[in-house]
Amino acid sequence: MVLYNGTTQTTERIVNPDSEYLKEVPEHLRTYEDCVAYWPNQTYIGNVHPDELAQVEAPWYDKKMENASRYGKYGEIMPEEEFLFLVQISDQFEVVKLEKNFVEKYKGQFAANPIITEDISSQIEDGVELSEIEGYVNDEHAEALYFNHELVGCVKRAHDIDQNLSAHVMHENLMSKATSVLALLYAVRNAGIEKADVEYVIDCAEEACGDMNQRGGGNFAKAAAEVAGLVSASGSDARGFCAAPTHALIEAAALVKSGAYKCVAVTAGGCTAKLGMNGKDHIKKGLPILEDCLGGFCVILAENDGVNPEIDLSMLGRHSVGTGSAPQNVIGSLVADPLDRAGMKITDIDKFSPEMQNPDITKPAGAGDVPLANYKMIAALAVKRGELDRKEIGEFPAKHGLTGWAPTQGHIPSGVPYVGFAREDILEGKIKNAMIIGKGSLFLGRMTNLFDGVSFVIHGNTKAQEEAAAGVSEDEVKGLIAKAMKEFAATLIAE
Numbered sequence: 001m002v003l004y005n006g007t008t009q010t011t012e013r014i015v016n017p018d019s020e021y022l023k024e025v026p027e028h029l030r031t032y033e034d035c036v037a038y039w040p041n042q043t044y045i046g047n048v049h050p051d052e053l054a055q056v057e058a059p060w061y062d063k064k065m066e067n068a069s070r071y072g073k074y075g076e077i078m079p080e081e082e083f084l085f086l087v088q089i090s091d092q093f094e095v096v097k098l099e100k101n102f103v104e105k106y107k108g109q110f111a112a113n114p115i116i117t118e119d120i121s122s123q124i125e126d127g128v129e130l131s132e133i134e135g136y137v138n139d140e141h142a143e144a145l146y147f148n149h150e151l152v153g154c155v156k157r158a159h160d161i162d163q164n165l166s167a168h169v170m171h172e173n174l175m176s177k178a179t180s181v182l183a184l185l186y187a188v189r190n191a192g193i194e195k196a197d198v199e200y201v202i203d204c205a206e207e208a209c210g211d212m213n214q215r216g217g218g219n220f221a222k223a224a225a226e227v228a229g230l231v232s233a234s235g236s237d238a239r240g241f242c243a244a245p246t247h248a249l250i251e252a253a254a255l256v257k258s259g260a261y262k263c264v265a266v267t268a269g270g271c272t273a274k275l276g277m278n279g280k281d282h283i284k285k286g287l288p289i290l291e292d293c294l295g296g297f298c299v300i301l302a303e304n305d306g307v308n309p310e311i312d313l314s315m316l317g318r319h320s321v322g323t324g325s326a327p328q329n330v331i332g333s334l335v336a337d338p339l340d341r342a343g344m345k346i347t348d349i350d351k352f353s354p355e356m357q358n359p360d361i362t363k364p365a366g367a368g369d370v371p372l373a374n375y376k377m378i379a380a381l382a383v384k385r386g387e388l389d390r391k392e393i394g395e396f397p398a399k400h401g402l403t404g405w406a407p408t409q410g411h412i413p414s415g416v417p418y419v420g421f422a423r424e425d426i427l428e429g430k431i432k433n434a435m436i437i438g439k440g441s442l443f444l445g446r447m448t449n450l451f452d453g454v455s456f457v458i459h460g461n462t463k464a465q466e467e468a469a470a471g472v473s474e475d476e477v478k479g480l481i482a483k484a485m486k487e488f489a490a491t492l493i494a495e
Contacts, residue, residue: 001080002029002292004146005171006275021280026149028279030288032079037064040358040405041293045072050421054403059360061287074420075186076115077293081147083178085110088153089123090178090227095170097136098145098153100127115185119229143171162212169209172272176207177224179269179296184228187265187298198300199261201225201235204248205268206410208239224267233265241445242355242414243452244268245297246438249416250456252301253311263302270294271409278365278408285364295412299419306463309426315342317437317455325451331377334437334455336385346382349400349457350431353418354378355439356406374437375401414438419458426460433459 003009003025012019035041039060042048047069056063070077078086085107088096103126111121136142136154145153155174159165180203188195201221208216209223221235238248245268252264272294279289304310317334324330339346354374362370379396382388388396406413415436422434440452 001146001175001272001294002276002279002289004144005175005272006277006279006291007273008276008279021283024283025276025279025289028283028287028289030290030292032077034064034288035292036070036077037068039063039065040360040407041077042068042072043405044074044295044407044417045076046074046420047072050402050405050418053405054398059363061290061360074190075183075296076113078113078182081106082110082113083182083294084145084147084153085121085124086116086182087174087178088125089120090174090181090224091155092223093158095156095158095167096153096174097133097142097156098125098127099130099133099151101130102147102152103127115182115189117229120227141167143167159211164211164215173207173209173220175272175294176205176269177220177227179294180205180220180224180267180298181227181269183267183269183296183298184224184230184265187267187300188228188230191300191302193263193300193302195229196232197263197302198225198230198233198265200252200255200264201230201233202248202252202264202266203235203237203268204239204244204266204411205237206239206241206244206271207269220269221267224269225265230265240438240452241440241442242411243438243440243454244411245414245416246436246454246456249299249301249311249419249436250313250316250454252299253313253456256301256303257313263300265298265300267296267298268411269296270412274409278361281365282361287364290358290361291408293407293409295407295409297412297416299416304461304463307427307461309423309458309460310462312342312457312459315339315457317435317453319439319451319453321450323451325449327377328381330439330451330453331374331381334439334453335378335435336381338455338457345387346378346385347387347400349433349435351402351418351422351425351434352378352400352437353402353415353422353434354437356402356404356413356415356417357408358404358406358413361408362404369404371401371404372397414440415455422458426458433457 039056042065043053107124133154136156137144142154142156155167155171157167158170203221210217218237220237225233225235238244240247248266252266255261255264276289276291282289315338317338319333323333355370357370359369375397379393383390406417415438425431435457437455442452443449
């Protein structure tokens with residue numbers, strides 16, 4: 001997919017079909033094993049803590065992690081030959097076709113995955129002849145599916161003339177949907193809940209699905225929930241470029257806090273367009289193409305259980321219409337303003353998680369170390385506010401920041417990759433709180449030149465303190481109500 005679906009490569013094929021770059025791409029693609037052994041990928045699935053990654057000398061692309069596992073406590077690195085089955089299962093309109101020998105060879109491998117239950121694997125369809133797939137690709141503009149440089153399937157168009165249902169769009173959307181399904185499956189399992197417990201799903205990826213009459217009508221959330229088996233869930237899509245996950249988590253927290261829903265899943269699948277996005281710079285510098293994974297994530301938000309960390313809805317940062325796009329204004333609105341309202345200093349936040357892009361990817365492309373640049377701006381703001389000594393700016397990133405590890409999939413690295421680690425770090429007492437920051441470049445949609453961003457703070461559970469301050473606990477209230485009802489019933493019987 002890097003070669004055939006990443007926009008850097010597809011654009012090059014249009015403007016310069018005989019490009020030397022396109023000829024070099026296959027030689028710079030990593031093996032699946034190399035991808036699994038890559039330190040940032042192991043961090044993403046939870047086998048390596050960001051603090052541990054920070055101790056590994058960069059760059060990381062030339063250093064393999066010993067005994068790296070495909071499976072992690074947060075998820076997995078699923079190989080492409082298995083992922084294509086999940087894509088086919090996610091297809092409800094028979095546009096995905098897989099070659100019969102490919103199906104026979106790999107369907108057992110897919111079904112053996114512990115996260116793939118029988119009700120999912122049983123939906124694998126029989127494969128078709130290679131000649132049929134070639135016909136769709138050559139004569140009907142289907143998007144080809146390759147594995148090990150061999151044609152093994154295709155995604156057909158879903159309408160003869162509707163460009164919004166073209167093979168290209170269907171391919172892009174099904175890949176996003178399938179990665180979201182995988183993330184949902186892991187999140188439900190890891191949260192220790194039943195699939196039926198999820199009442200609402202919010203998808204915050206960067207794709208749009210619809211037809212010619214409503215190009216972005218949706219709904220990825222409900223579509224993915226269906227495949228994942230979340231039978232009690234409704235859902236909707238939230239969009240905001242890279243800031244969307246943070247927007248969605250705030251919305252989900254508000255829905256749960258208000259009592260509208262007891263359990264909400266915030267999910268997003270990956271983006272094929274960004275595969276190999278910086279490939280030209282990577283190849284030019286002799287690197288492998290590092291943008292070779294579709295990222296996905298899911299966070300489960302539920303009613304306060306008195307144990308797990310909370311999203312504090314009284315400490316929300318937001319870039320408003322009137323904020324402006326100057327960096328100091330942006331950081332001020334997202335970091336300083338919500339802390340001021342809570343009477344806190346910047347240094348009171350133990351960890352900040354802004355744009356957590358992997359510097360292995362961004363530095364060779366000339367974009368520098370994105371997380372580090374964010375931390376320097378936050379530190380400079382703290383100095384300006386008199387909350388940090390200028391001499392401490394150099395220490396701030398290590399003390400209050402994180403080393404980037406997320407794939408450059410747009411929305412995927414935007415703050416949320418640390419949420420799982422933040423939960424664990426708070427429960428273990430390593431930190432008291434963390435600020436998640438999402439920022440988005442709205443100008444890309446050509447509707448506005450405005451910047452965008454929101455933030456929120458996660459901190460330890462305060463339910464016990466709140467109940468103590470109120471003088472009576474929730475359990476005691478329930479007990480008093482039960483006692484009153486019992487006495488009332490006894491009175492009725494006596495009468």
